[in-house]
Amino acid sequence: MPRERREPEKWLFTNALMRQAILAIGEVMGERGLKVVLRQAGMERYVDELPPDDLEQGISTTEYAALNQAVEEFYGRAGKGMLKRIGRASFRYGVEEQTALMGVAGAALKLMPQKTRIKFILTQTAKSLMDVNDETYIEIQETPEGFAFADFTCGVCCGRKAEHPICHLYIGSISEAVKWATGHDYEVREIECRSMGAEACRFLVAERE
Numbered sequence: 001m002p003r004e005r006r007e008p009e010k011w012l013f014t015n016a017l018m019r020q021a022i023l024a025i026g027e028v029m030g031e032r033g034l035k036v037v038l039r040q041a042g043m044e045r046y047v048d049e050l051p052p053d054d055l056e057q058g059i060s061t062t063e064y065a066a067l068n069q070a071v072e073e074f075y076g077r078a079g080k081g082m083l084k085r086i087g088r089a090s091f092r093y094g095v096e097e098q099t100a101l102m103g104v105a106g107a108a109l110k111l112m113p114q115k116t117r118i119k120f121i122l123t124q125t126a127k128s129l130m131d132v133n134d135e136t137y138i139e140i141q142e143t144p145e146g147f148a149f150a151d152f153t154c155g156v157c158c159g160r161k162a163e164h165p166i167c168h169l170y171i172g173s174i175s176e177a178v179k180w181a182t183g184h185d186y187e188v189r190e191i192e193c194r195s196m197g198a199e200a201c202r203f204l205v206a207e208r209e
């Protein structure tokens with residue numbers, strides 16, 4: 001069961017993760033686009049200076065959600081695809097920061113079957129996110145349709161309400177993580193979202209074939 005948690009409005013977010021997201025937005029949207037969405041999200045302070053590259057919980061999680069919302073609103077209908085691209089780029093920045101750890105994992109992965117690789121990367125991702133933030137709670141579930149990554153403390157939609165799943169950036173990051181571990185593109189879908197009242201944002205990594 002999930003641990004005791006405070007209200008989502010009080011959740012805190014890891015500096016390095018926000019830094020990676022901002023770098024990824026800059027890569028996908030360009031510097032001008034990045035400035036627009038930072039201002040829109042009320043985060044002007046990061047226009048000239050990125051958050052520090054450390055694992056402190058220095059940011060309000062609702063700001064991370066506001067940044068996602070700003071990108072979505074900037075692009076309208078194209079927002080979903082752009083956020084997925086940003087999520088992919090964000091994971092790649094994360095891998096770069098942890099080259100030593102990921103290098104060892106990468107070598108071990110080559111010897112495993114595909115399904116084990118998927119489980120491994122999802123479990124490792126969940127573990128590292130929970131290690132840096134006491135409040136984060138994620139479960140990896142095995143279902144007949146494939147593995148599900150269930151985040152009970154999703155930052156993407158923190159405090160938001162929606163009629164359909166909105167954690168597109170998260171889909172992108174999970175897609176890129178699975179690709180990194182398997183060498184293949186798997187379909188990742190968000191089947192439940194906290195913004196719609198679910199207890200967790202649940203991302204299904206579909207089995208291939």
Ligand SMILES: [Zn+2]
Nearest residue numbers: 154157167201
């Ligand atoms: Zn979510």
